[in-house]
Amino acid sequence: MFRFSTAGESHGEALVAMVSGVPAGVEVDPAFISREMWRRQQGYGRGGRMRIEQDQAHILSGVRHGKTIGSPIAMTIANNDWKNWQEILPVETGDAAKHKAVASPRPGHADLAGALKYDFKDARYVLERASARESAARVACGAIAKSILLPLGIEVASHVIRVGEAELSRPATFAEIRAIAGREQVMLACVDPGDEARMKAEVDKALRTGDTVGGIFEVVVHGLPAGVGTHVNWDERLDGLLAQAVMSLQAVKAVEIGRGVTAASSQGSTVHDAITYAGEEPAEHYTRFTREQNNAGGIEGGMSNGEDVVVRGYLKPISTLRRPLASVSFETREVTKASYERSDVAVVPAAGVAGEAMVALAVARCVLEKFGGDSLRELRRNFEGYCEQIRAF
Template identity: 50%
Template structure:
C-alpha cells in the first residue's frame, strides 16, 4: 500500500512529503512533477502569490538515476516567499510576532474553528496550514501516482465544467476534452463556455467577490476489480469521494450520473451488459455508473465531478468578530485569488491518481515494478478467460 504525510506552512520555508510504498524501478523525473506543479499555478483568476512562486520539486531521497529505489520518497518544494516572512514565521524561540497578526476570522474558512480547537490567539497559526498552498505538495505526490498508473495504460485527466452560472456542454471523449482544456485559460474544453467563464470571473473581481464551480476528473482504462464491496472503507467509490473532499473548499462529489440518477427511473440509469469477445468478455454502451459498481471498478472510465465553493477570502469582506476584543469587524483580507476552479481540477487529478495508484498496489503490488506488471498481466489473462 501507498501512504504519505505532508508538512509545511504557506509562508514557511518549504512544503514536504514522505511517500512510502512506491515499487522499485518506477521511472520518474522532476520534469514530470514540475509540469503538473506549473499547471496548478495557472488559470485565469489567480492572485499575486502565483507571480511570486515558481514551484519546483526536489527529490531528497528514494530516487536514483531517474528510478525509484523502493525506499520512501522524500519530496520538497521550497517557498520563495519565505524570504519575506522568515522573521514573522521564525522557528526559534522568541516573543510572539506583532506583525501580520490575524484576529478577525473569515466566514467560510477554517480560521475561527481552527483557532478554538487548537487554542490559537493568532489565527495565522491556523491559516498557514489550512491554506490551499498545501495542495502543491499533494500535486507532487499525485504526479508519482500518475507515473505508476501510466505504466498500466491509465491516464487521469480533468477539465472545468462550471464556473459560477456558466455551464460547459458534456464531452463524450475525455481525452479530447482534456487536450482542448489545456489550451484554455479556465481549463474548459468548450471555447464558447470558456470565454463566458472568463467574463464571469472579471465581473466577480470588479465586485470584490469570488467564484466557485465544478470540475470533472476522468480515469481512463482502469482494470476491472479495483476496490471491494466486502467492507465499507474498502469501497473505491468511498475512497475517491473522500480524496476529492479532502481538497480545500470542496463541497460536493458525484460519480457518473450522480445526483441526476436520483431523479430517474432505474431503467434510465443502469448500464446494460453485452457480450464482448474482443476484450474482457463483457461491455457497456453507456457509463452512467461512472466506472464503479458496488465500490469496485467495472472497466469503464471512472468519472467524478467535484463542486468547489467560492474562495472564502473576499476583497469586499463579510462580517466577522474580532476574537480578542469580541467587537464586530469586517473579516481580514489575505492576498487571494478570485477563482481557482481551473487549478482545483489539477489538484483533483492528483488526489484521484494517488488513490487509484494505491488501489493498484493493493491488487497487484510487488516490491518492484516488474513484479507488479507480472501480477497485472496474469490477472488480465484471467479476466479475459472468465
C-alpha cells in the same frame, strides 16, 4: 502500504511531501513533476501568489538514477515568499512586534474553528496550514502516483465543466480532456472554447464586484480494468476512497461519482447501464463485457467495472473576499470586517489538477493493494496476468 503525507505552512520556508510504498524501478522524471505543479498554478482568476512562486519539487530520497529504489520518496517545494515572512513566522521566538496576527476570523475558512480547537488567540497558524497552498505538495505526490499507473496503461486527467453559472454544454471525450494537460496557456481548462469564454465572463463578473466564484471539475481515470476496489468492507470500496480523497481538498464541498446527483431524481430504467457483450474485445477494454452508457461513472458495488471512472468535485467560492464579510474581533468580541489575506477569485482549473493528484493517489493505492509487487516488473506481471484472466472470462 502505499501512502503519502505532507507538511509545511503557506508562508513557511518550504512544503514537504513524502510517499512510501512505491515499487522499485518506477521511472521518475523531475520535469514531469514540475509540469504537474506548473499546471496547478495556472488558470484565469488566480491571485498574486502565483506570480511569486515557481514551484519545483526537490527530491531528497527514494530515487536514484531516475528510478525509484523502494524506499520512501521525500521531496521539498520551496516557498519563494518565505523571504518576506522570515521575521513574521520565525521558527525561534522572534520579535512579537513583527507578528502579523489575523485578528478577525474569515467566514468559510478554518480560522475560527481552528483557533478554538488549538487555543490560539488569532487565526494565523490555522490559516497557514489550512491554506490551499498545501495542495502543491499533494500534486507532487500525485505525480509519483501517476508514474506508477502510466506503465500499466492507466491515465488520470481533469477538465472544468462549470464555473459559476456557465457550464460545459456537451460531453467531452477523454482525448479532449487529456489534451488539456499539454496546453501551454491555461484559461479555465474547458474543452469547448465557447463555453470557456462564458466561464471567463463569470470570473470577470466576480472580479468586478470584489467577490469570488466556484465551480465543478471532473477527473477521469482511463484504462482501469474491472475489479479494482471491493464490495466486502465499507472502508475498501473504491467509490468511498475516491470520495474521501477529493473531499479532502480545500474548498471542495461535494463529490459525485458518474451521474450521482441527477440519478437521485431519475428512474432506474434511465440510470443503470445496460450490459452488452462484444464479439471481439473493444479497443481500450480488458473484457468483452461493456456498458452502453457510463452513468455509474465506472464504479459499481464499490469496484471498477471497466469503464472510465468519473469523479466530480464541487468547489465552493474562495472564502477570502476583497469585500470582506462580517466577523468578530478575537480581542474585543465586537463586530468587525473579516481579515483579508491575498487570495484568488477562481481556482477551479487548479483544483482539478489537485483533484487528479488525489484520484491518482487513491487509485494507485488500490492498484498496489490488488496486484502487489516490490518492483515495477513484478507489479506489471501481476497486472497483466489479471487482465488476461478477465479477458478469458
